[in-house]
Amino acid sequence: MADALKYLPESYYTRYLSEGAKSRKPSPIRGLFPLEATPGVLSLLAGKPNEETFPFTSMNFAVRSPLDHSVDIPITLSPAQLAKGLQYSETGGIPALCAWLNAFQERVHGRKAHGEGWRLSVGSGSQDLIYKACTALIDPGDSMLVETPCYAGVIPIFQGLHANMVEVDADAHGIKSSTLRTILENWPQDKPKPKVLYTVPYGGNPTGMTASLERRKEVLELARIHEFIILEGKSFEFFSAKLRTDLTVPDDPYYFLYYGDHPRYPSYFELEQQEPEVGRVLRFDSFSKILSAGIRIGFVSGPAPLVQAIDMHTASANLQTASLTQVIVAALLEKWGFETFITHTEYVSAFYRRRRDVYNAAMEKYLTGLAEWDSPEAGMFFWFKLKIKEGEEDSESVIRTKAFEKGVIALPGTSFIPLGAKTAFVRASFSIIKEEDIEESVRRLRDAILEARKEAGVV
Amino acid sequence: MAIGTDPAASTSKIAQATLPDGFYSKFLSNAAQTRKASSIRSLFAVEALPGMIPMLVGRPNPATYPFERVTLDVKSPYASGSTTPDSQSDIETIDIVGDDLSEALQYSQSFGVPALNKWLFTLMQQEHGVSQADARVTIGAGSQDLLYKAFTAIVNPGDSIMVEAPTYPGVIPVIDALRCEIVQIDTDSQGISPTSLERTLEEWPLGKPFPKVLYTVPYGANPTGVTTSLVRRLDNLQLARKYNFLIFEDDPYYYLYFGEDQRPASYLSLERTVVDPQQRGIGRVLRFDSLSKIFAAGLRVGWATGPKQILNAMDGHTSTANLQPPTFSQIVALKVLQSWGIPGFRAHVDRVANFYKGKRDAFEKYMQLHLGNGLAEWQTPDAAMFYWVKLNIPETVTCSVRPDTTTAGSDDEDANQGDSKTFVEIKAVDNGVIVLPGTSSFVDGRTTAYVRISFSLLDEAQMDEGLRRLSEALKM
Numbered sequence: 001m002a003d004a005l006k007y008l009p010e011s012y013y014t015r016y017l018s019e020g021a022k023s024r025k026p027s028p029i030r031g032l033f034p035l036e037a038t039p040g041v042l043s044l045l046a047g048k049p050n051e052e053t054f055p056f057t058s059m060n061f062a063v064r065s066p067l068d069h070s071v072d073i074p075i076t077l078s079p080a081q082l083a084k085g086l087q088y089s090e091t092g093g094i095p096a097l098c099a100w101l102n103a104f105q106e107r108v109h110g111r112k113a114h115g116e117g118w119r120l121s122v123g124s125g126s127q128d129l130i131y132k133a134c135t136a137l138i139d140p141g142d143s144m145l146v147e148t149p150c151y152a153g154v155i156p157i158f159q160g161l162h163a164n165m166v167e168v169d170a171d172a173h174g175i176k177s178s179t180l181r182t183i184l185e186n187w188p189q190d191k192p193k194p195k196v197l198y199t200v201p202y203g204g205n206p207t208g209m210t211a212s213l214e215r216r217k218e219v220l221e222l223a224r225i226h227e228f229i230i231l232e233g234k235s236f237e238f239f240s241a242k243l244r245t246d247l248t249v250p251d252d253p254y255y256f257l258y259y260g261d262h263p264r265y266p267s268y269f270e271l272e273q274q275e276p277e278v279g280r281v282l283r284f285d286s287f288s289k290i291l292s293a294g295i296r297i298g299f300v301s302g303p304a305p306l307v308q309a310i311d312m313h314t315a316s317a318n319l320q321t322a323s324l325t326q327v328i329v330a331a332l333l334e335k336w337g338f339e340t341f342i343t344h345t346e347y348v349s350a351f352y353r354r355r356r357d358v359y360n361a362a363m364e365k366y367l368t369g370l371a372e373w374d375s376p377e378a379g380m381f382f383w384f385k386l387k388i389k390e391g392e393e394d395s396e397s398v399i400r401t402k403a404f405e406k407g408v409i410a411l412p413g414t415s416f417i418p419l420g421a422k423t424a425f426v427r428a429s430f431s432i433i434k435e436e437d438i439e440e441s442v443r444r445l446r447d448a449i450l451e452a453r454k455e456a457g458v459v
Numbered sequence: 460m461a462i463g464t465d466p467a468a469s470t471s472k473i474a475q476a477t478l479p480d481g482f483y484s485k486f487l488s489n490a491a492q493t494r495k496a497s498s499i500r501s502l503f504a505v506e507a508l509p510g511m512i513p514m515l516v517g518r519p520n521p522a523t524y525p526f527e528r529v530t531l532d533v534k535s536p537y538a539s540g541s542t543t544p545d546s547q548s549d550i551e552t553i554d555i556v557g558d559d560l561s562e563a564l565q566y567s568q569s570f571g572v573p574a575l576n577k578w579l580f581t582l583m584q585q586e587h588g589v590s591q592a593d594a595r596v597t598i599g600a601g602s603q604d605l606l607y608k609a610f611t612a613i614v615n616p617g618d619s620i621m622v623e624a625p626t627y628p629g630v631i632p633v634i635d636a637l638r639c640e641i642v643q644i645d646t647d648s649q650g651i652s653p654t655s656l657e658r659t660l661e662e663w664p665l666g667k668p669f670p671k672v673l674y675t676v677p678y679g680a681n682p683t684g685v686t687t688s689l690v691r692r693l694d695n696l697q698l699a700r701k702y703n704f705l706i707f708e709d710d711p712y713y714y715l716y717f718g719e720d721q722r723p724a725s726y727l728s729l730e731r732t733v734v735d736p737q738q739r740g741i742g743r744v745l746r747f748d749s750l751s752k753i754f755a756a757g758l759r760v761g762w763a764t765g766p767k768q769i770l771n772a773m774d775g776h777t778s779t780a781n782l783q784p785p786t787f788s789q790i791v792a793l794k795v796l797q798s799w800g801i802p803g804f805r806a807h808v809d810r811v812a813n814f815y816k817g818k819r820d821a822f823e824k825y826m827q828l829h830l831g832n833g834l835a836e837w838q839t840p841d842a843a844m845f846y847w848v849k850l851n852i853p854e855t856v857t858c859s860v861r862p863d864t865t866t867a868g869s870d871d872e873d874a875n876q877g878d879s880k881t882f883v884e885i886k887a888v889d890n891g892v893i894v895l896p897g898t899s900s901f902v903d904g905r906t907t908a909y910v911r912i913s914f915s916l917l918d919e920a921q922m923d924e925g926l927r928r929l930s931e932a933l934k935m
């Protein structure tokens with residue numbers, strides 16, 4: 001397997017690309033860059049500003065050592081790094097960062113950056129890349145499979161593209177591959193099959209659930225048979241999502257925020273190597289949950305023609321990701337190296353695990369019998385069902401009125417249902433709440449639920 | 460004005476009302492009008508209430524971020540010497556620590572970091588006379604990001620928009636993807652040709668909806684280097700009022716004006732100061748500024764100023780497409796701007812403009828030397844970093860045939876005088892020099908003898924050698 005990984009040819013992806021992606025014109029200036037690179041050629045081409053006019057003369061920063069938190073590691077950008085950070089740069093990410101990330105994807109997912117038909121591109125957060133990937137894949141009316149409940153931030157993207165969203169249930173073990181199978185096997189003959197599946201396989205937002213190995217394998221098998229692309233998103237382990245019913249799009253920003261008891265499952269991106277051929281997974285990673293959200297750096301890894309379509313969109317819509325934050329991250333990662341970076345992510349996931357434990361203890365103390373939940377194994381969310389009365393399927397009024405009056409606010413679950421159905425579920429985030437406030441917040445929730453039960457005549 | 464005796468009544472502020480919200484509904488695209496609000500962001504306000512325990516948003520805990528401190532050294536805008544600081548005392552050290560650092564590392568608002576947004580609004584108030592009643596500011600990841608969102612907010616497939624010809628090449632793929640009808644408006648040495656614009660509008664087919672927008676780069680235009688004259692600006696503004704179209708004023712080179720004459724006012728400010736006897740209201744100009752050419756392109760910070768309804772639609776786009784511009788870059792910019800204040804900012808941009816004037820003067824000298832003797836024609840720019848040059852292309856370069864869509868006011872004169880694209884690809888590159896063929900600046904991709912030459916990065920030796928090679932290629 002290792003030496004002859006079969007991957008899908010470029011032409012395979014033509015049918016997945018949207019009309020917009022296929023007709024997008026290249027940026028006229030960026031198209032001449034290869035000619036400009038001819039050795040010896042003097043360029044009067046690009047309209048870059050002169051760096052001498054920029055006011056910054058040096059920049060340095062300090063980071064905590066992941067090995068010993070009492071030690072700060074100072075990092076000074078070299079003049080060349082600073083100049084790179086201040087100037088326009090490559091559409092798909094600066095070379096130093098891309099090189100580090102390529103080596104990283106190989107270590108983490110066992111995928112080689114060369115000769116496997118995939119490549120990587122940096123974006124302004126994974127949101128930017130998911131938006132562009134969906135725009136590259138979906139024409140109005142196209143069907144797509146959406147893990148449900150689903151990260152609320154992507155639903156308006158799918159709506160804006162006029163996608164025909166097909167919900168696929170998820171439970172404590174992640175996306176229900178059996179439901180997926182049923183949907184696909186009963187798909188009407190005369191209707192084009194879904195192109196994409198969007199899923200958050202680690203510490204799903206909002207459910208906090210991590211898809212099990214069996215589920216992942218079944219999803220991949222279905223992706224091959226029914227030819228869809230998986231959009232895989234990670235946020236916490238790094239997370240990703242799956243799209244297109246031939247492409248899986250795992251959105252995985254929580255990949256590195258996995259803190260479950262059993263060893264971590266391989267990503268779709270890694271697992272697809274066990275399939276007869278690779279090329280159906282488009283994976284989204286993000287540094288937002290582990291280094292900083294304000295730097296706006298995410299990256300996408302997957303079939304080269306799809307990543308190319310994303311880059312073309314970038315070249316016209318916003319030119320590139322911020323050079324400065326890329327240079328800072330590249331300098332940091334080069335300084336740390338792979339092992340130290342992993343040590344850092346372990347610290348971050350342990351941080352959230354501890355909060356999960358505190359929160360779970362409060363939930364058990366105050367909400368036993370009043371709510372149902374599975375304790376999350378990754379990420380920063382509890383997803384729980386309010387038990388108001390039998391058959392009550394709406395958490396929104398309790399949260400928006402009662403809980404709000406009692407001084408606590410969480411997110412009603414309906415925000416996470418792609419087609420907007422009511423639900424008795426609620427998402428509570430435990431990331432930034434002060435640890436000492438956790439008990440009080442859950443106690444207030446209890447009061448709100450009790451009051452609602454009383455009004456409903458349940459004692 | 461009839462009541463000219465009352466001094467208060469004659470000021471433009473009183474005479475002109477801001478256009479009502481409803482005015483914009485016929486301008487906003489279907490995509491903008493049907494975009495759903497982000498369900499999480501709509502609850503942000505509630506979360507900020509005192510005593511409320513927030514469990515709403517999934518913001519990561521900043522304690523998990525590894526950064527402890529960021530330190531920048533910044534040149535004083537008042538330092539002697541052109542741009543290189545002479546001594547350590549010309550350097551100011553700025554630390555980003557504590558709450559500032561936590562903010563820089565965290566998610567922020569779709570419209571930008573509030574304190575930076577406010578700083579920029581104050582600048583816009585002073586520079587262009589906007590007020591809170593008639594405009595606000597939104598920050599984007601570079602002005603390109605905002606241009607993309609502004610066009611998306613306005614243009615439906617099939618709508619007509621007007622674009623300068625030639626225009627900024629980077630905007631062409633953006634508007635192209637929106638499948639609209641693009642009407643090219645000719646330009647000359649003073650900017651947009653008023654006859655071309657007026658003729659286009661006067662001869663507009665009956666029953667066909669008028670163009671919604673005019674897109675223009677008014678200072679040191681990319682690619683022509685031309686700064687639109689005041690007279691032309693006034694003409695265009697009158698036409699915008701008469702035919703009711705919006706003006707997208709894309710002005711990243713505003714601060715790079717170094718001409719001898721007084722600088723012409725922006726469309727944004729003219730709309731507020733030039734009284735309209737017919738009282739057709741303020742709110743047709745959307746202005747784009749950028750830190751890219753004066754601060755650092757790699758930060759990706761630009762801002763738009765104009766009618767709230769359009770900016771709201773753009774922010775809605777941001778909240779689904781990329782959430783926000785980078786917080787880190789915004790805090791870096793904010794710390795420097797706060798330390799300088801508006802006077803320091805002005806001193807800095809004056810210095811930058813002066814730097815480009817020095818480059819322009821040197822470049823002009825070599826242009827005269829190498830291309831002066833009939834090999835090319837040009838107009839010397841008094842802003843920004845581009846020369847738009849008509850090459851006298853040798854007849855040995857055969858013209859490749861490309862479709863030449865006929866549009867209002869376009870003329871085929873250039874086509875007969877040579878094809879700079881073929882010339883660049885086969886002659887110039889072989890001769891060791893590359894310039895931007897003019898065709899990429901035309902929406903219709905027409906054949907043209909013009910090229911855009913950028914002088915921003917070159918030292919004198921490179922200017923000399925680059926232009927010498929170009930002149931040799933022209934003689935071949």
Ligand SMILES: Cc1ncc(COP(=O)(O)O)c(C=O)c1O
Pocket residue numbers: 124125126127128151153200205233235239251252253285286287288293297298517782
């Ligand atoms: C599942 C998921 N995907 C994507 C994102 C966007 O993250 P970013 O754009 O900051 O990388 C988030 C952020 O909350 C998320 O939870």
Ligand SMILES: Cc1ncc(COP(=O)(O)O)c(C=O)c1O
Pocket residue numbers: 047319600601602603604627629676681709711748749750751756760761
């Ligand atoms: C006319 C014009 N508009 C917009 C831009 C984009 O600039 P920014 O870096 O602010 O996105 C440029 C950059 O070259 C430009 O020349």
